[in-house]
Amino acid sequence: xxxxxxxxxxxxxxxxxxxxxxxxxxxxxxxxxxxxxxxxxxxxxxxxxxxxxxxxxxxxxxxxxxxxxxxxxxxxxxxxxxxxxxxxxxxxxxxxxxxxxxxxxxxxxxxxxxxxxxxxxxxxxxxxxxxxxxxxxxxxxxxxxxxxxxxxxxxxxxxxxxxxxxxxxxxxxxxxxxxxxxxxxxxxxxxxxxxxxxxxxxxxxxxxxxxxxxxxxx
Amino acid sequence: xxxxxxxxxxxxxxxxxxxxxxxxxxxxxxxxxxxxxxxxxxxxxxxxxxxxxxxxxxxxxxxxxxxxxxxxxxxxxxxxxxxxxxxxxxxxxxxxxxxxxxxxxxxxxxxxxxxxxxxxxxxxxxxxxxxxxxxxxxxxxxxxxxxxxxxxxxxxxxxxxxxxxxxxxxxxxxxxxxxxxxxxxxxxxxxxxxxxxxxxxxxxxxxxxxxxxxxxxxxxxxxxxxxxxxxxxxxxxxxxxxxxxxxxxxxx
Numbered sequence: 073x074x075x076x077x078x079x080x081x082x083x084x085x086x087x088x089x090x091x092x093x094x095x096x097x098x099x100x101x102x103x104x105x106x107x108x109x110x111x112x113x114x115x116x117x118x119x120x121x122x123x124x125x126x127x128x129x130x131x132x133x134x135x136x137x138x139x140x141x142x143x144x145x146x147x148x149x150x151x152x153x154x155x156x157x158x159x160x161x162x163x164x165x166x167x168x169x170x171x172x173x174x175x176x177x178x179x180x181x182x183x184x185x186x187x188x189x190x191x192x193x194x195x196x197x198x199x200x201x202x203x204x205x206x207x208x209x210x211x212x213x214x215x216x217x218x219x220x221x222x223x224x225x226x227x228x229x230x231x232x233x234x235x236x237x238x239x240x241x242x243x244x245x246x247x248x249x250x251x252x253x254x255x256x257x258x259x260x261x262x263x264x265x266x267x268x269x270x271x272x273x274x275x276x277x278x279x280x281x282x283x284x285x286x287x288x289x290x
Numbered sequence: 291x292x293x294x295x296x297x298x299x300x301x302x303x304x305x306x307x308x309x310x311x312x313x314x315x316x317x318x319x320x321x322x323x324x325x326x327x328x329x330x331x332x333x334x335x336x337x338x339x340x341x342x343x344x345x346x347x348x349x350x351x352x353x354x355x356x357x358x359x360x361x362x363x364x365x366x367x368x369x370x371x372x373x374x375x376x377x378x379x380x381x382x383x384x385x386x387x388x389x390x391x392x393x394x395x396x397x398x399x400x401x402x403x404x405x406x407x408x409x410x411x412x413x414x415x416x417x418x419x420x421x422x423x424x425x426x427x428x429x430x431x432x433x434x435x436x437x438x439x440x441x442x443x444x445x446x447x448x449x450x451x452x453x454x455x456x457x458x459x460x461x462x463x464x465x466x467x468x469x470x471x472x473x474x475x476x477x478x479x480x481x482x483x484x485x486x487x488x489x490x491x492x493x494x495x496x497x498x499x500x501x502x503x504x505x506x507x508x509x510x511x512x513x514x515x516x517x518x519x520x521x522x523x524x525x526x527x528x529x530x531x532x533x534x535x536x537x538x539x540x541x542x
Binding site: 277 | 362420421424425427428429430434435438441442443447451454455457458459460461462465
């Protein structure tokens with residue numbers, strides 16, 4: 073049963089490449105539009121790249137996840153899963169697959185950000201690790217909001233209102249990691265905090281998401 | 291014991307009993323707030339460093355405390371609703387929400403006017419200040435849940451979903467509480483603790499305690515007052531409403 077669900081998500085991923093390309097185009101645009109509004113003689117680009125990337129990831133992932141469960145609910149798949157296997161496994165598989173879907177393009181975007189914002193290439197491995205942890209946390213929180221707002225028109229606003237305050241610690245520790253790496257200071261403390269938050273979110277929130285989906289489909 | 295426990299399942303019993311409770315808490319709130327604020331603002335001695343500026347403490351400390359306690363209360367009421375399914379708990383949570391949100395605003399505003407003369411600025415991006423500001427948005431998100439979710443999932447499911455949101459959001463409370471100890475901030479750590487003698491004379495902390503008790507009573511008073519109205523709104527077409535408030539149903 074887990075195999076069947078995984079296979080389904082995998083096929084959906086490759087048969088609709090636009091689902092993967094749209095958020096990443098938005099992400100790239102956000103990152104590239106930002107320096108247009110800045111007076112580049114006054115701000116240093118290398119110190120701006122990482123915070124801009126984090127905020128753009130936050131927004132683009134959030135906007136891209138509005139419809140995460142909507143189609144499964146429309147087609148009745150969600151009801152079938154609920155009646156047969158229970159929702160927890162479904163939520164977990166959905167989350168892992170969606171995270172992979174957003175993580176793969178991020179791996180491509182990060183070197184571009186480093187290039188455009190003139191950051192040192194030596195920072196890449198740690199930044200990639202921090203970006204992976206942060207995006208995983210964003211995905212699970214945004215999925216919680218998507219489950220809550222399932223069936224509401226214009227869910228995006230409410231999702232942002234619910235999720236952004238909760239993601240502040242993720243943003244703070246991810247930003248602190250990047251800042252430390254770029255200043256060539258010890259970064260391990262901040263990234264451990266980030267990893268702790270991500271682990272906590274991934275261990276508790278899928279349970280909350282499946283109970284909210286349960287409520288929404290009764 | 292169990293009989294006492296089961297009474298809370300009855301909306302009619304709550305509606306009738308809470309009229310007297312809310313009156314009692316209302317009078318206590320009036321008494322303690324007048325006592326604490328008049329004593330604090332007029333009669334308490336001036337501080338040797340901050341002079342009269344510190345007096346805003348009698349508004350700032352209770353409102354900041356209650357802002358956190360109210361959110362915690364909403365999360366606990368949510369947990370009680372999820373576990374024991376007591377019908378009145380989500381209504382109490384919904385009723386106390388505007389009080390909590392107002393307390394955050396009052397704490398931020400009074401803090402800004404206290405910060406200006408003592409720190410030289412209304413606002414800094416400090417851990418305590420920013421986490422309190424985000425608490426306000428947590429309240430707003432919860433409020434949006436109560437008002438929007440019933441349309442998509444029905445009222446009872448929406449109450450349970452909002453309870454889950456409140457429990458998830460309550461992770462922010464320890465961050466606010468301990469932010470002044472974990473990070474280096476301008477904001478000072480708490481001067482009064484339950485386990486230690488306060489770091490100020492009795493003529494300063496007694497009015498503060500009176501004001502804090504007043505704020506607690508005000509919270510209970512406003513919560514009960516609003517819960518009674520929300521209960522009537524939710525159960526307008528039930529038989530007990532017709533029995534207890536015949537004019538309300540007959541008129542419409």
